[in-house]
Amino acid sequence: MWRKLSKNNLFGYGKPDELGTVSSSVELYGKTGRGFVVQHIKFAENYRLYSRSHFVKAFEVAMLLIVYIAYGYTKGGATSFILITISSWFLVFSWLFAPYIFNPCGFEWQKIVEDFDDWIGWLMYKGGIGAKGDKSWEVWWEEEQAHIQTLRGRILETILSLRFLIFQYGIVYKLHVGGHNTSLGIYIFSWIALVIAAAIFKAFTISPKKHGKLPVIWRFLQMVIAISLVVGLILFVMLTTLTTPDLFAISLAFIATGWTMLSLAITWKRFVKLIxxxxxxREIARMYDAGMGLLIFVPVALLSWFPFISAFQSRFLFNQAFSRGLEISLILAGNKANVQS
Structure with missing residues (x-):
């Protein structure tokens, strides 16, 4: 970015008129250090930059707002709810999508396809000796944990992570299937269900090449587990008072509790490695990052289907340039205008 300077300011000449303004001077441009951003930033790079500082916090606030919609009470009804929460929802959408709204060519379909391929490659790349965080999700994930070093830091991180259990506790006792039962057994049962879900996840993520010599039998067992899970869920819904909103609430509770367990495991990494x-x-963390990335990427990809969205974004980002008749296409193509001395 360049700032307009007068030669009077630079060299001390140029006569001021009666009003104290410079009437004769030559305009120059001095560098301010702020670039005129016309380069498209890839989705994966934006995700790495804002994931822990903005995206995680935004999803946490969004989950709290969803719970407030489902179980909260406002005296004025829907109108009061909208007036109370609209600023919070605006904060959530700003944290999630501002890096992509203000990203040049962020809604062009070709760029979206390239960004998706790059993001999947980064997410699934295992890394290795000499690999960097911008090439491998695993390396980046390990680097994000480098700040947890001291015992004091681990204790504070543990205390902060436990706040999600309050979220789970509140949802469990609001389920229709539990009725008005507030006994401790309901909460214990929720943890049993979580352990079963973790065991099922482990069963589907174990590689038969590493843990056995009978991959066909192992795949068959996975199929049996999947069918049993679906049948058991259907029977549970039919034989109990479990409702569809309950299933959605249980999913939110599992997500929050899983993030708690993940955060605690990262905090006490040495003990987890010992067992x-x-x-x-690591695979659970990869799933969380994949899920958060998809929740952000899908709306951006859907909007990129409409050509006028990309045109509107270009007009929005480069409005001053458009008003002066500057050809943005030349800048995006990397061409430089001829400068006349």
Whole structure:
């Protein structure tokens, strides 16, 4: 970015008129250090930059707002709810989508396809010796944990992570299937269900090449587990008072509790490695990042189907340039205008 300077300011000449303004001077441009951003930033790079500082916090606030919609009470009804929460929803959408709204060519379909391929490649790349965080999700994930070093830091991180259990506790006792039962057994049963879900996840993520010599039998067992899970869920819905909103609420509770367990495992990494569960923790973390990335990427991809969205974004980002008749296409193509001295 360049700032307009007068030669009077630079060299001390140029006569001021009666009003104290410079009437004769030559305009120059001095560098301010702020670039005129016309380069498209890839989706994966934006995700790495804002994931832990903005995206995670935005999803946490969004989950709280969803719970407030489902179980909260406002005296004025829907109108009061909208007036109370609209600023919070605006904050959530700003944290999630501002890096992509203000990203040049962020809604062009070709760029979206390239960004998706790049993001999937980064997410699934295992890394290795000399690999960097911008090439491998695993390396980046390990680097994000580097700040947890001292015992004091681990204790504070543990205390902060436990706040999600309050979220789970509140949802469990609001389920229709539990009725008005507030006994401790309901909460214990929720943890049993979580352990079963973790065991099922482990069963589907174990590689038969590493843990056995009978991959066909192992795949068959996975199929049996999947069918049993679906049948059991259907029977549970039919034989109990479990409702569809309950299933959605249980999913939210599992997501929050799983994030708690993941955060605690990262905090006490040494102990998790001792019991041999670090590989599973890493895969769960990969699933969380994949899920958060998809929730952000899908709306951006859907909007990119409409050509006028990309045109509107270009007009929005480069409005001053358009008003002066500047050809943005030349800048995006990397061409430089001829400068006349």
């Amino acid at each position: 041999g569960a670090w590989g599973s923790i």
